[in-house]
Structures are given as C-alpha cells and as structure tokens.
Amino acid sequence: MKLYSKPGACSTADHIALQWTGQPFEVKVMTAAEMKAPEYLAINPTGAVPAIVDGDFVLTQNAAIMGYIADSFPQAGLGGDGSPQQRAEAARWLSFVNSDVHPAFTPLFAPGKFIADESEFDAIKAAARKRLRGLFESADQRLEGRQWLAGFRSFADPYLYITLRWAGNVGVDLTGLDNLAAFRQRMEADPGVQAALKAEGLH
Structure with a gap:
C-alpha cells in the first residue's frame, strides 16, 4: 500500500x-x-x-x-471493535471532520473561490473563523471526559489533529478549549x- x-x-x-x-x-x-x-x-x-x-x-x-x-x-x-455501532461512531466523527470542519477552512485558504472583490476577503475570513470556532467548540464538548472523538482511538482523530494544526496557522481562536488542547498534546506525544x-x- x-x-x-x-x-x-x-x-x-x-x-x-x-x-x-x-x-x-x-x-x-x-x-x-x-x-x-x-x-x-x-x-x-x-x-x-x-x-x-x-x-x-x-x-x-x-x-x-x-x-x-x-x-x-x-x-x-481504527474503525472500532468490529461491531456496527463502533464502526458507525468512528464514521460519524470522521464525517464531522471531513464534511463540516475541513470545508469550513476553504474561505481562509482560498477566499477568491467565493468572491472576486478582494476588499471583501477579510470579512469572509472573519466569518469562516467564527464558524470554525463553533465547530471546534463542538469537538471540545465531545472530548469532555474522553481521550478520543469516538470514545476509542479511530481514524477520525488524526484528521481532527491536522485541522487543529491548520487552525493555529490561520488565526482561529481556540482559547479556552482545554479538551482540544489536551487532545493535541496527546497526539503530538504519540510515536506514530x-x-x-x-x-x-x-x-
């Protein structure tokens, strides 16, 4: 592979x-x-x-x-213990990152895809940062009392981690999201x- x-x-x-x-x-x-x-x-x-x-x-x-x-x-x-429930739980959180969080970065990476007027870029980026803050708040709530999004280490976790790296690079406010901060630290200590x-x- x-x-x-x-x-x-x-x-x-x-x-x-x-x-x-x-x-x-x-x-x-x-x-x-x-x-x-x-x-x-x-x-x-x-x-x-x-x-x-x-x-x-x-x-x-x-x-x-x-x-x-x-x-x-x-x-x-990475997809759970083989049960349909765990596979679905892992897929749910993978879908959250893939379908909700990842696309929400596009206005920050490429605002020109949304509007030609460069004077509007800052407004589009501000709206994107606000939306991303809300999505990361949801992830932070989910991680309350959990180490991993699905409740076990799954394929959703590396994807969330990568989006957290992006967030830091494009000025998304993650202050106060302590569960996410702890998650990122756990990921960065992981040998893989x-x-x-x-x-x-x-x-």
Whole structure:
C-alpha cells in the first residue's frame, strides 16, 4: 500500500493512520509541482492528495481512504471493535471532520473561490473563523471526559489533529478549549504521529 501525501495537508492524517496500523507501507511525499505532473495525474486526475495505490487498486478521497485503511488492517481498531455501532461512531466523527470542519477552512485558504472583490476577503475570513470556532467548540464538548472523538482511538482523530494544526496557522481562536488542547498534546506525544510528521518534514 502506497500513500501519496503533501506535508500538512489532510493526507497527513492518512499517513498517521497508516503508522497506527503498525504494518508496512510506502509514502510518497509530494510537492505542489509533482501533484500536477502527468505521472500523478494518471493516479488522481484532480491533482490532489491523498491517493492510495494498493496493487492494481487506486483510491482517492480522504474518508474513503481512511475506511480502506481501517478495513485492511482491522487489528488496529481504527474503525472500532468490529461491531456496527463502533464502526458507525468512528464514521460519524470522521464525517464531522471531513464534511463540516475541513470545508469550513476553504474561505481562509482560498477566499477568491467565493468572491472576486478582494476588499471583501477579510470579512469572509472573519466569518469562516467564527464558524470554525463553533465547530471546534463542538469537538471540545465531545472530548469532555474522553481521550478520543469516538470514545476509542479511530481514524477520525488524526484528521481532527491536522485541522487543529491548520487552525493555529490561520488565526482561529481556540482559547479556552482545554479538551482540544489536551487532545493535541496527546497526539503530538504519540510515536506514530511523530513518525508521520518527521517523514513529511513537519514539526
């Protein structure tokens, strides 16, 4: 299984999940130019990460890749204990990060996708930061009395961690969210997280 990742992108979450399986895998750390090169466009025509190649099987889209990793290495427990309830709980929180939190960053990363008038960019970014604060408050509440989003370590946790790194980079106010702060500290002390960050040149 080979993962294509870009440092600090959502694909780094898949990299952490693969580290957590304890099984061998390959990772290709991509540059922006490599993502647009013909060799990679043959794998993912959108020129985006993540992508996974497993033999003849090629898979894109982060949530699908997380599910594939969990199902390929069930002993790692990233989708729960095998029960439908735990799989659904893990998928629920993966969906929260993938469908709610991640897209809420787009106005901060690329405000021009929403409005052409650059004088409005600051207002769009302020609205995005407010929305993200509310989403992270929900995650903080969920982590009250829990170490992990689903109640057990799952594929949702690396993805949440990566979005917390983004939040710090784009000025989202996370003050007072002590459960999230503790979660981030736990993640950064984790050997699998440290190995993925080191391999991608992150700190």
